Amino acid sequence: MTKATPPWTKALMYLLVLAGAVVMMFPFIWMLSTSFKTLGAVSQMPPQLIPNPFRFDNYAEVWNKVDFGRYTFNSFFIVVFDMAGSLLSCAFVAFGLAMYKFKLRGLVYAFMLGTLLIPGQITMIPTYFIWKQFHALNTYVPLIAPSFFAGAFGIFLLHQYIKSLPKELYESAVIDGCSPPGIFFKIYLPLCKPALAALGIFTFMGAWNNTLGPLIYLQDRKMYTLPLGLMYLKNESSINQAVIMAGAVITTLPVVLVYLLAQKQFVQGIASTGLKG
Structure with a gap:
């Protein structure tokens, strides 16, 4: 005992x-x-x-004087597309790697995980010139498009969860005549809700707090996101520290609310994928 x-x-x-x-x-x-x-x-x-x-006037001042309403809308616009692209593309790739056997599958998966070891600073300059060739500077395309090509961390997270599901689910669906897209959308995608919730929170936090990306690609002040708006607010000599803190609260509050509302699903998703913090 x-x-x-x-x-x-x-x-x-x-x-x-x-x-x-x-x-x-x-x-x-x-x-x-x-x-x-x-x-x-x-x-x-x-x-x-x-x-x-x-x-309470600090919040009214930061909202009106620096156009935080516009910056908030811009941030939500980018976050919504980032989450949609990341969740769908990562789930699709993870499903293929977990359920289908093909030549060099292990090598492809290992190479994909290896990209997690590459610092973002190394690819920053080449990526900038690529988007410049596509005439995508000062647009939201460089901030949104990469999420539709499946990130390595999201693939790994969902791959681990899908591998933990019984294989009989897939075999039964095949016997019943269900097509691979049908199996993915009707069976596995709904079952992946905990892992998708965890990935969704990670994606939301990454996109919402992203400062370097918008700083590199955006020049028009009307296109600024909240982190850039907060930087601009800090550089204004006429703004006092209380107003800056009001802007910081506005920037931080959505992340806190999202985590509190999805905390249960987040913990369940991380636990089910075998990741440990």
Whole structure:
């Protein structure tokens, strides 16, 4: 029989976890607090954790003065297409690699995983000149199109999940006369919802927080995404720190909400694919 854990040990573990959570959350709490402060309260000593008075005008100022509404729409536009392209293309490639045997399949899969070891900085300049030849600079094409060609991490994530499903599903569908596209869309794609949810969150966070890509390819300020809008806001000399923190809250909030709403599916998808953080 396993010896029961003493109550004081559990209490100590909970205290350590709580202390770690407070340390991790404090920057976000401070950002939220500062976003409601007045200009004088930002530099007040000792610092105020609870603003007094609350100033909601910071959000109105950042929304209207720097056109954060437009930047928010641009970010959502890119994210929606990125998620659609990434989920569909990665699922399609992962299904083919997991369910069909062909020559050099292992080599293709190994080569695909090997691309994860290549730093993005190495391919940044050649990719830029490729899009320049296609006259795609200052458009959203370089930010959206790559997601429709299946990323290595997404393929690996879904491949691991599909391999864990019973092979009898595929064999039964073939006996019933179902075509390969039908098997993919009607059987395997619905069963991959946990893994798709995990990949969707990763894709959302990557596209939403992407700063370098829009910075390289976008020149028109009207096409800026929220990260670029936040950089522009920070460079404005007339904007105070409280307004900058309000912009940071607006930029961060969608990521937090998406994770909180899909947390269960995210954990289930990661656990089912065998990945460990």
